[in-house]
Amino acid sequence: MTILNINNVVAGYKTANVLQGVSITLSESEIVSVVGRNGVGKSTLVKTIIGLLPARSGQIIFNEKDITSTKANNRAKSGIGYVPQGRGIFPDLTVQDNLRMGGLIGTKQKKLNFDSVFSYFPILKERLHQRGGTLSGGQQEMLAIARALINKPKLLLLDEPSDGVQPSIVEEIGKFLLKLKDTGEITVLLVEQNFDLLQTVSDRAYAMEKGTVSDTLTKEDLNNDETLAAYIAV
Ligand SMILES: Nc1ncnc2c1ncn2[C@@H]1O[C@H](COP(=O)(O)OP(=O)(O)OP(=O)(O)O)[C@@H](O)[C@H]1O
């Protein structure tokens, strides 16, 4: 079943449109990646899906509902989790309070899903009372992912989780995504430039160029380093 359908979306900033009519479709429990060089509009796409930027035309259908004009907080409540590029954790709050903040943004459920996020990222339980800003880059990324996950989203938007993260933790994030996929309960849209992570977890990918989807890549395409490099290398 289709969980997300982006149809001919135009969006951008005051200065100009960045997305020039983007269409993508995600089926339930897939991990679909978005690749493309710097500045092609990958983050703009993700921000438009979560509703931080308005779609100026086109439609966004999530879980069979048209959410094109729905506010970002209501999109989060309806089951979309967002992990921004650069993580956006609260450096002065403890790990626990960062996770509680995630709970405030998302669903109305009172009992947050702490046990589940600790089972994926046990280090966060160990660091529960430490301030977010004192964690390593990789641990901060895990915290940002956990903050989104604590609401049990149906769709997780991950914007370059490997950015500024040491290789061992990139690998850990890859394993986490595969475990998450195994639950069959969540769909992931992953913006990434890291070959290993892309090749480990993606079922397929969309390639972007100048604000449009320029190509679609199969798992086989992704696993070919030369093919993949053509869509990523700067
Ligand atoms: N807040 C903003 N105001 C105006 N223009 C912006 C803003 N943020 C991004 N842009 C511009 O929009 C275009 C697309 O940016 P976007 O961040 O979506 O690219 P990206 O593909 O995510 O790049 P990267 O790989 O570097 O993260 C770029 O030309 C960028 O300069």
Ligand SMILES: [Mg+2]
């Ligand atoms: Mg980006």
